[in-house]
Amino acid sequence: MKNYICPKCGGHLSIGNEIIFLTKNNSGDYAIVLLSTEIGDYSFRKNDNVNFEAGDHVNFICPICYENLNAEEYDSNLAKVIMVDETGKESNIVFSKILGEKATYSVHEKGVEAYGDHKDNYLEKM
Numbered sequence: 001m002k003n004y005i006c007p008k009c010g011g012h013l014s015i016g017n018e019i020i021f022l023t024k025n026n027s028g029d030y031a032i033v034l035l036s037t038e039i040g041d042y043s044f045r046k047n048d049n050v051n052f053e054a055g056d057h058v059n060f061i062c063p064i065c066y067e068n069l070n071a072e073e074y075d076s077n078l079a080k081v082i083m084v085d086e087t088g089k090e091s092n093i094v095f096s097k098i099l100g101e102k103a104t105y106s107v108h109e110k111g112v113e114a115y116g117d118h119k120d121n122y123l124e125k126m
């Protein structure tokens, strides 16, 4: 099983097949959001009373250390976590914070793999 780790505190963010984040959109609404651990699977879960909409700029916050997971070194629209695969290999997983924008990058020592319908949006910055 893959494990997802906070780059700031090293805490484990995943349980089973989901990654847990605190999030806040640009309207100031907060929510717990569960993302799939499968790269390229953009389904997610949140409380039905939270009205995040397509195009919202969502800040992803570690639920353990409360640090922002922004990946400013690439782009202000991106966040990142560390993924440790079944063999113990680490990759940086960089993903879009814009709801509905499907762009995810696995960045590791051998190069970059890009996923999602909008992967070209930031590929040259990886």
Ligand SMILES: [Zn+2]
Binding pocket: 006, 007, 008, 009, 010, 011, 062, 063, 064, 065, 066, 067
């Ligand atoms: Zn953390």
